[in-house]
Amino acid sequence: MKRIMLFIMASLSVLVVTAQCLKIEYAGNALSKKEQQLVEQMMVYQIKFYRLFGLKDSLKVKLTVFNERSVAEFYLDTIGLSKKIPVKNIGGLYSAKRKEAVIMEMDKNRKRGLSVIYHELSHYLTREITGINPPVWLMEGLSEYFEHCEVGKKGIRHSMTAYEKGRIRSMYMLGEVNLRNFVDADWNLFMKKQRTDERYAYILAHALTTFMLENVSRQFLSDFITLLQDKTDMAKVSEKIARVYPDGFEAFETDFEKFCE
Numbered sequence: 709m710k711r712i713m714l715f716i717m718a719s720l721s722v723l724v725v726t727a728q729c730l731k732i733e734y735a736g737n738a739l740s741k742k743e744q745q746l747v748e749q750m751m752v753y754q755i756k757f758y759r760l761f762g763l764k765d766s767l768k769v770k771l772t773v774f775n776e777r778s779v780a781e782f783y784l785d786t787i788g789l790s791k792k793i794p795v796k797n798i799g800g801l802y803s804a805k806r807k808e809a810v811i812m813e814m815d816k817n818r819k820r821g822l823s824v825i826y827h828e829l830s831h832y833l834t835r836e837i838t839g840i841n842p843p844v845w846l847m848e849g850l851s852e853y854f855e856h857c858e859v860g861k862k863g864i865r866h867s868m869t870a871y872e873k874g875r876i877r878s879m880y881m882l883g884e885v886n887l888r889n890f891v892d893a894d895w896n897l898f899m900k901k902q903r904t905d906e907r908y909a910y911i912l913a914h915a916l917t918t919f920m921l922e923n924v925s926r927q928f929l930s931d932f933i934t935l936l937q938d939k940t941d942m943a944k945v946s947e948k949i950a951r952v953y954p955d956g957f958e959a960f961e962t963d964f965e966k967f968c969e
């Protein structure tokens with residue numbers, strides 16, 4: 709019965725933020741009214757950020773939430789996604805082809821589930837501003853950034869956890885950070901780092917993105933994303949950063965290391 713219920717629940721929300729209009733198609737198990745409100749507040753916040761880098765007026769994404777992992781896995785089988793992605797340990801995923809975020813087990817911890825929703829929906833907007841293949845650390849870094857935002861009475865606040873801050877400091881102390889290799893890494897290398905080294909890749913991506921969003925001028929981020937949007941420019945990501953960061957890549961590395969202290 710559960711499986712038949714999935715699609716009856718679908719509903720549509722339309723958020724309008726100045727020029728942008730985002731339609732969220734909800735499917736799967738229903739969120740509570742309060743949860744839906746939080747998701748929509750967060751999406752308004754995200755759109756206000758992403759629109760600085762050129763977002764089209766009409767946006768649409770599907771959000772499919774499952775309370776139970778077994779049902780989510782069945783769903784991923786039926787749409788053929790479980791063949792491409794190892795789904796055993798993930799909390800959620802985003803399919804660029806389907807423009808759909810899937811949340812695996814909302815009932816396990818609903819607050820955590822909301823953070824996963826913020827993360828996966830951010831992937832949609834990152835792809836909208838950068839085209840199909842953004843650097844993996846930027847893709848995951850932006851999603852981690854929004855995942856670590858909390859919607860409170862006074863607005864939305866971002867923070868890095870004490871564990872993450874400690875982990876970054878120890879990475880620097882042990883000489884484990886090679887920022888040039890990290891920003892130039894492809895998906896395989898990034899995920900290898902993630903698997904072999906205590907979440908190294910996501911934490912470093914989160915810290916680097918936080919640095920770029922909170923400590924560096926918006927002009928840099930905007931110039932950098934403009935370079936990424938140019939599909940004819942085959943230069944390495946570190947070279948693109950060097951071109952737009954004041955005083956080049958070494959200065960970028962030094963400033964980031966200072967930020968991490």
Ligand SMILES: [Zn+2]
Binds near residue numbers: 827828847848
């Ligand atoms: Zn992600």
